Amino acid sequence: MLDEDAGPFRHVVFALGGTLPGLREFPEGATGAPFDERRVGLDHAAFACADRSQLASWQTRLAGIGIEHGDIVDAGYGAGFLFRDPDNIALWFFAPPR
Numbered sequence: 001m002l003d004e005d006a007g008p009f010r011h012v013v014f015a016l017g018g019t020l021p022g023l024r025e026f027p028e029g030a031t032g033a034p035f036d037e038r039r040v041g042l043d044h045a046a047f048a049c050a051d052r053s054q055l056a057s058w059q060t061r062l063a064g065i066g067i068e069h070g071d072i073v074d075a076g077y078g079a080g081f082l083f084r085d086p087d088n089i090a091l092w093f094f095a096p097p098r
Contacts, residue, residue, distance in 0.1 A: 002077055008026065009026045011023075020046070044082075044090035044091060045091055049094060051096075052072065054093075055081060055095050062083060068084075078094055079097070080094035
């Protein structure tokens with residue numbers, strides 16, 4: 001579905017039914033931190049939303065319980081926003097394109 005050179009990494013996303021698994025490759029490798037997207041293994045996980053309004057509802061809900069999060073980002077393959085768990089693993093709420 002997507003194969004792009006996004007600057008510091010290569011990003012490939014596959015469409016498998018209703019699931020969009022993605023792979024990233026960072027040429028410089030890991031830094032040795034407890035969690036680092038550049039280390040081979042888990043990069044991030046995303047939770048599906050029906051649409052952009054549901055994304056906004058999740059932003060409000062997370063803010064209400066004190067969880068920091070990013071703004072909604074639009075891309076050709078959909079929209080989403082990032083937050084991190086206590087181990088610094090990237091988590092997303094994601095909605096398909098309008």
